[in-house]
Amino acid sequence: MIQLSSPFTETKIRLLNVGEEVLITGVVFTGRDAVHKYLHEGGRLPEEVRLRDGILYHCGPVVLKDEHSNWKVTAAGPTTSIREEPYQGQIIREFGIRGVIGKGGMGDKTLAACREFGCVYLHAVGGAAQVLAECVKKVRNVYLLEKFGSPEAIWELDVENFPAVVTMDAHGHSLHKEVFAASQAELAKHL
């Protein structure tokens, strides 16, 4: 198990390899379908959303206000990442993102951007909303809430020991491609 703590520098990221398990500690920003489309179309981010050398989390959390009016994340697993494939490579380059957390993996454009820029894809366990919500220690802020609604807003979260697996690294390797090829070959034997 590798501790991956902020600052998320290019050096740290380039040392990671496919198949390694990491525990992430630091700030992550959520962003999913609406945010990706918005950024792709030239939408502006509030200044406080500092994505450079940051981690973007494909997640639409359940967030409630507690009795003191503080936001509290009650469920926060990853959403399917492949929907962001048309936009992700460009966003990694333009905003300087070092890590993308999601589920299901991404395609060749993102893999190329990871290699070129120094970024990794970190696969969290889909559906594990409670284990992952426990890793969210604080909601630091929320942006574009009115515009996009709660699941699609940008939530700035402090996470601690958030578990994920490197499934696409900065060396051009993708566990998803490997497993697909191996399972396809295996299936051919059963037909």
Next chain:
Amino acid sequence: MNAIQDSLVELIRRTTAEIPDDVQKALVDSLEREKKGTIAESALKIIDRNIALARQKSQPICQDTGSILFYVDCPVRLDQIAFEDAACLAVKRATKLGYLRQNSVDSITGINDGTNVGLGSPILHFHQHRGEDIDVRLVLKGGGCENVGAQYSLPSEKLQANRDLEGCRKVILDAVLQAQGKGCGPGILGVCIGGDRATGYEFSKRQFLRVLGDRNPEPELDALEQDILKTANELGIGPMGFGGKTTLLGVKICAVNRLPASYFVSISYMCWAYRRLGVTLKADGQIEKWLY
């Protein structure tokens, strides 16, 4: 209808937070089968911990609390309009309470009004019977697994699948291959052979009301279910597509009549976070017993 509304809120609360026993058992069995020290094992351990935590905290197993699908078996006397109104109010309340995420978006404007109630949400399927019981089953099906569902029209030249059970086998296994881990595996397949495009998917989803350990009364379909399960688990896709021994936890297949011109095989994929519970309601709307 107030008592019915209360009962439905409770049904929603437990369905979002508690995995049915048959599914949990299948997950525990698969954890024992996976090779120690692999990322497949790690993923299943996290899943196992997540199930316990959700139940203990009474919070959603998965943040995507899914499409809300009610299946209601009811006596002729039940006022279905009033029942639907009660169900909509129960959904609104459950959303306010955080049992359900604000999960329903206007497809034209993109606006999420935060209630989970609108055209197409929730969905209620009524089925009348001559008895007195009101059985309400609820399935919450997340979008990640819904997106990997597939419908094939046979024959398929590409997959060399003809209009027979062997052809069905080929396309079902192709759906497993294409899904990989994207639908949050290990998954469960609900399959319908036949029907039209709409009813095919509808019947495929209805298969999720079956418990994992049951056997198909139709011998040919039973054999196909067992075969697909065994073969899929030899493909090495594994939990979350990380590689490993458990790709599917179950396969449920039904067949319905079709037109001579059509031969659809409709495949719905359910994630491991398989949320399905049910209740029998008393005449006054209170919960009499839990199903599953």
